[in-house]
Amino acid sequence: MSSPNRNAPLKIGVLAVQGDYEAHGEALKRTGAEVAFVRTIAGMAGVRALVLPGGESTTQLQFLREEGLDKAITEFAKSGGPILATCAGAILMAREVRNPPQESLALADIVVARNAYGRQLASEVREGPSKLNGHPLEMVFIRAPIIEKMGHSVEVLAKSEGNPVLVRQGNMIIATFHPELTSDLTVHEYLLKLVRERK
Numbered sequence: 001m002s003s004p005n006r007n008a009p010l011k012i013g014v015l016a017v018q019g020d021y022e023a024h025g026e027a028l029k030r031t032g033a034e035v036a037f038v039r040t041i042a043g044m045a046g047v048r049a050l051v052l053p054g055g056e057s058t059t060q061l062q063f064l065r066e067e068g069l070d071k072a073i074t075e076f077a078k079s080g081g082p083i084l085a086t087c088a089g090a091i092l093m094a095r096e097v098r099n100p101p102q103e104s105l106a107l108a109d110i111v112v113a114r115n116a117y118g119r120q121l122a123s124e125v126r127e128g129p130s131k132l133n134g135h136p137l138e139m140v141f142i143r144a145p146i147i148e149k150m151g152h153s154v155e156v157l158a159k160s161e162g163n164p165v166l167v168r169q170g171n172m173i174i175a176t177f178h179p180e181l182t183s184d185l186t187v188h189e190y191l192l193k194l195v196r197e198r199k
Contacts, residue, residue, distance in 0.1 A: 013047035019055030023180035052089030109151030130158035
């Protein structure tokens with residue numbers, strides 16, 4: 001069997017149910033990645049990482065279950081496949097969702113509040129430091145959830161107003177904001193870095 005071409009673009013899957021998945025796709029293309037919009041289990045074939053974008057988390061979870069993608073994503077994550085989950089994607093990944101409670105994929109050791117502090121009505125753009133590089137990270141918040149609790153294995157990569165807004169647990173990156181809605185490619189480039197580091 002021939003070895004894969006190391007110079008070939010990395011194929012990254014983007015869940016294309018709702019939310020601004022096309023903006024994630026454009027951001028990934030700007031990093032040099034190949035993008036596959038995922039709507040079925042077959043669509044995940046050959047992807048090296050997966051993006052779970054924003055949208056409405058209960059609708060997304062229902063779709064994932066109907067298509068069997070909930071199990072496919074769980075298997076992908078547990079096998080070490082890198083995942084970037086943003087906004088509603090963060091809610092899908094949380095082990096517990098509050099305010100109001102809902103079911104999730106429960107893959108990341110975080111507790112998320114959906115409607116905390118009126119944030120579900122707020123949309124704003126902020127900048128703040130992160131551990132990813134030496135430059136301020138631009139962050140677009142749209143009805144953003146809040147990470148209320150984290151397990152010991154979760155690393156905080158960025159905070160805003162005292163709250164963790166970008167965290168990592170192993171192969172999973174979780175953002176409560178929308179990195180795809182800025183010109184800043186830092187978060188998407190970090191996802192590709194995890195792909196390249198994976199053995």
